[in-house]
Amino acid sequence: MATNRVLGWLESKKNLAGSACGLVGVSLTVTGVAGTYWPLVVAGLYGAGALIAPPEPPAPPEPVGPTEQLGGVRERFGRLREYVAEVELPAPAEGRLAELMDLYGALLEPGWVADVLAADPESVHALSRAIELDVPECVDTYNRTRWWTRLTPGGESPERHLERQLSLLSEEAARLTADLRETEARRQQTHTTYLEERGQHS
Structure with a gap:
């Protein structure tokens, strides 16, 4: 169950959007823009991406046998x-x-x-x-x-x-x-x- 939840989060739109924004933070770090606060920048951008991502649609109800x-x-x-x-x-x-x-x-x-x-x-x-x-x-x-x-x-x-x-x-x-x-x-x-x-x- 815990493994399924982890896999579900990894494949979710929020994680994908957060990861994309986090990569932007890594790019800013590599170019020196983020400076010594780069961990906060990467984490902040990841969190912002996760927040703005659309929520996952609810799973359809299982058919009743x-x-x-x-x-x-x-x-x-x-x-x-x-x-x-x-x-x-x-x-x-x-x-x-x-x-x-x-x-x-x-x-x-x-x-x-x-x-x-x-x-x-x-x-x-x-x-x-x-x-x-x-x-x-x-x-x-x-x-x-x-x-x-x-x-x-x-x-x-x-x-x-x-x-x-x-x-x-x-x-x-x-x-x-x-x-x-x-x-x-x-x-x-x-x-x-x-x-x-x-x-x-x-």
Whole structure:
């Protein structure tokens, strides 16, 4: 680490600019202009060059891999579970939400299923969007609308909207799960085909 920092400084714009100005100080020393104070002149010119040099641009952030991204989704899912555990929902919607949360939890459970999920960026994005945005929005808007409905009854019930929203999210989760299952099925079929072809040529 220390070696990397030293090499980084040696290659930096500030060191290069300071060194260039320091060489000017050495030239003044050789010509006798700097006199007996030449060490101060060289050091001063080096420092001035280092100060006026533009700063190094910040290093770009390292790309987040699918496994790390899934870890972030898992953390947000834990917070979502805590949030929905504190809200009161009508029985049908509560049951549908519990099933949905169980499915999300199964997909995010560390292991080979999560590895399959992590290999599909679109599925990770869809699951992250549902956990971070869709489910909290469903629950939050239901609670807010229900409060207004108590003041001014009438219109379509908030419960009906909530149940429909959760049904749509469940359908999306089912499609996501089916896609991942199809991925594994294709992998199995590919291996079967490979073994059959290998047997024909042995």
